Amino acid sequence: MIDDIIQEQPWRRAWRHYRQSRFAVIALIVCSIIILAAVFAPWLAPQNPYDLNVIDFFDSKLPPGSSAPTGFIFWLGTDGQGRDMLSAMLYGLRISLFVGVLSGLIAILIGMALGLVAAYVGGWIDALIMRVVDFMLGFPTILVALMLLAILGQGVDKVIFALILVQWAYFARAVRSAALVERQKEYVEAAQSLGLSQPRIMFGHIMPNCLAPVIVLGTMQVASAISTEATLSFLGLGLPITEPSLGLLISNGYSNMLSGRYWISLYPGLLLLLTVFSINVVGDRLRDVLNPRLSR
Amino acid sequence: MTGFIIRRLIQSGGVILTMTVVVFLGVYAIGNPVDILIPDDATAAERDLAIQSLGLDKPLLTQYTTFLSNLLRGDLGTSFVYNIPSIDLILLRLPATLELAFCALFIAIVIGLPLGLLCGLRPGSRLDKTVMGASIIGFSIPNFWQGLMLIMLFSVMLGWLPSTGRGELGTVFGIETSLATWDGLRHLLLPAINLSLYKLSLMIRLTRSGVREVMYLDYVRFARAKGLSEVRIVMVHIMKVVLVPIITVVGMEFGSLIAFATVTETIFAWPGMGKLIIDSIMRLDRPVIAGYLVVIVLLFVLINLLVDIAYSLLDPRIRLGGEPNDR
């Protein structure tokens, strides 16, 4: 009886804790559905919005539920070029998620490596890294990204680069402060006393204990990256028109909104909101669950 | 304390210097600066003359020192579009942006602090759950889309508030502001709400987590054991501790509000420097971009400096130089 609980492993315990919020569980499900929808967009979408052969300009700006002369039904209407909104949104979601997740992952890797090195090596290396981090964090994400793209120009790679550049510093700071706390703990001294090598202590002992804040921050940052990309695309500085993300879809529909054709802008916006919101709810719950102060 | 300020001043100087290098490289050295700095319709002779007069044939370091000395004189070139010195152009637009940012910050603080306090004091209550859920929405809604929806709802569908422009300006204490007229206020409301929503969510969360952290500490318990009234415990023992980090965050966030104003100003056609910068980026008006960056950097460094000083004034542990007690 005692053993059921005592034998529990850390991750399972975290999940048991996570499960207690039904809201967060729903968000996790929604999040998974969105990710699956994005990954399988080419198979799920009723129409390939890039295929000029299936797009008919005469179908443009049809309201939701209309059908084309071919009998094809546009459940969410069509946009200015006559593309099926649902299909365009699925493809847009794919691009948005791709950009957000990839930039987030690379930023995590860079930030974690630099943060760990700064915390463990200390001295002038730490000072240098942290000055750069402070410098980066001193300026708002959107501004740095805007300027960067103003200089670099448009493109998926450039947007990803810009997003990495504005994000890595957050991870570096979080990992460093977590690693500094861990470094003070006696198990690190024990590892030194046992003659374990520096890289082994740094990556094998300290790093696994710094993952909790990285996971929480990573979730939130992916959401923020998706949102930032959408903003940049909306301002016309993000992705090129050939690769329409959700932000670009909203931007395209914006001019039609005032004339009552709300669906071109509204639906991609709602999908964007749902995506960012569900990821944030998951991240927020993870923060509670993985917070060492609350879990013990 | 003096040491602390001197230290911050030196660091600020470092930041400004680094940023001038970045601006210089970004605006003058990347790409072909000649194409950027000289109007397209110039003849070959004019180009050569311009290259010489701009010093573009000289080594990079010399160019940079020229750039720096020009900068010190407040000269960052003339806008191609408006044909006036870029710094003047930006300073002309600055008040509108500051006005917007101040109003947004005001909304965030006035609503955010009390809500966060209430939630923090009653964790797990229905109010707490509702507000916390809403705050996640608050920082999940992309700023620009939220702006569009505000216009859609309040301007297009309900027709209550105007959606573009700054409206009529009045003068208070010699400062032109839309806060002084009814029309100005009506124009200001939507953009201010748009800009403040994200910060409002942040303020609620910060206050709440600060209160939650502090309210279980021993000294709050000790204050209770002393028999102090609940009002004094919350307003003095909890809030005074919680406010210290919040005030610094407020300062930092003011800077971020100015940056985010670019989006809001674009949507609501607010004539601030944020809209100017987006327009300039679109038209590749690089002198204006450079000017904007320099002004923003100075503004940010100034804000950070003030925040640090405020922080050290508020927290006795820092103010008094905090000599380590043990070991």
Place this chain on the structure above:
Amino acid sequence: MRKLVLDIQNLTTRFESAEGIANALDSLSLEIYEGEVVGLVGESGSGKSMTGYSIMGLVEHPGSIVGGSIHYRGQDLRLLGPEQIRSLRGDRIAMIFQDPMMSLNPVLRVDTQLVETLKAHRSIQKKEALQRAIELLQAMGIPSPEIRLRQYPHELSGGMRQRIAIAIALLLEPDLIIADEPTTALDVTIQAQIIHEFQTLIEDRGTSVLWITHDLAVASTMADRLAIMYAGQIVEQGPAEDILARPMHPYTQGLLRSIPSRNIRGKPLQQIPGSAPSLTRLPSGCAFAPRCDQATPLCELTPPLKQITAIRSARCHHPREIDA
């Protein structure tokens, strides 16, 4: 017979969490008389601090007092409203906490924290309040108190802070002070100083004290009477010297035997096997039975509190007198 200051009967404080229900205090009864020092001794998790919080009305969510009574001079504290309780706290019943680094608010000056206590209970001028504070700090062995008053807590050493916390508790000359391990975090020489000053002050005023500690040795030098706690219950109670000389409960016996100085140097210590049970998964019957070498089948039933002599009681089926 001296007058009762505090009379706790069958007090039960419960915590509900996802792990289950835990009785942090389980029908605890304890009396404190005027001018008496009662040592409440227990190991970590035994509920000794919760006793203090329960008396002060400071049990926080998700915990609550679910049964029993706490009478202060005949008045049931559990029936009082929050405002009435508040006016008693700090005035008639004061409390001191363990960690001197944490019990003073870091952003308020020492004088603010002293004066606000006085002002919460008396209408008093600030000047007069400061004067009283200075006198008390002097009595607590703080040199040049006028300077200390204008400082912030982090400028003071741990010993100084604990002295100030004690001075705050003594400011209004309470009837009862609940001291929750106030010297545990301090060095031996500072502990001796503070105990010395504290003893002088309470003896002058005839204050009653509930001294909560895990350290039997400290309790034995302070207390008139001892109460030993295990798993939320008081398992043994009586005059200090009597208990230390002739412990009756097997837990008290084990505790005394595991203290090094009671054993022959270099020889293995007598130890209590196992570790204290989690309060959410207490064994049925006597909570100590699984670790007890004298347990019998009878111990699977909950033992009642037995009044063994007029002054001694123990919660055990087989209380025995053994010289420790």
Place this chain on the structure above:
Amino acid sequence: MTDSILEAVQISRTFTAQEDFTGKIVRSVLRQPKPRSLQALCDVSLTLKTGEVLGVVGESGCGKSTLGRILAGILPASAGHLRFCGQPIFDMDSITRAQTFLKIQMIFQDPMSSLNPRKRVADLISEAPTVHGLISPHEQASFVNDALIRVGLDPNSHSRFPHQFSGGQRQRINIARALAVNPEILICDESVAALDVSIQAQILNVFMQLKAEGNLSFIFISHDLGVVEHLCDRVAILYLGRIVEIGTVETLFKAPKHPYTQALLQEIPRIGTGKRRFNPIRGEIPSPLSPPSGCAFHPRCPHATTQCVRQMPGLREVGQEHLAACHLVHGTVSHLPTELSK
């Protein structure tokens, strides 16, 4: 065969606050003095004899943890040297030095933070011996099994995480982990301070059992005089980074020579004295940033003379195997008032 297994000769350790570039500028602008360095340890010499338990006693900030970490090779010393079986450790090449320090293992104070929470018990115990090639991977299971039995833990618990154990069990894991690399010296830094009395007795018994097995020597750092008296053969008293008295437990506890030791012994609460009043010494431990002149204890010492204010006393022989650093104690003759020597 040499009698002493570990010898510390005039070990000192200073901590200096790191100063960055801007810090230097600020200091020169404001004409502030250089950051004061903190002398955590000063000329500490100790000899650990083979098979004995040497206690190191002191209050917080006296440098006893720093000493333990220097002896275990976790912190470098600022000055002085260490000899292991007569060999100077700091002169060795890095590989030999690492191997030598492997023979000196440490048991820490906090049984929770000294175990990596993300590692299972089996990994905690077998990692170091595997890395150092003391055991081969296929021997791991049986090795861990034996290690757990040796410290009195259930061998079936090898795949658990640290948080699934009680405080006493965690400290047993710590001991098992240290023993896994076949050390000859264990340095116990307040190893039982965080434990409840009943658990403390269990862990002390583990130490005593290990001592009885005869292969280990111990340095036992503690603030608890009762525990030290019970377990140790000899004891050194530290005050503000210096040894003020060192001797066998019998002589030192029966006839302490240094006024600080006397005060310590007088002021520990003991069972059996009954309710009593303390007669404490004055003042607090001075900050190591600004130590007093002369004898560091003089501001608190009830017997201090002008000589104590001016001159730092050295350690002198005051009895058999008994040294004290006090001007007022000469040989076996004490100039201290006799009632204090009781």
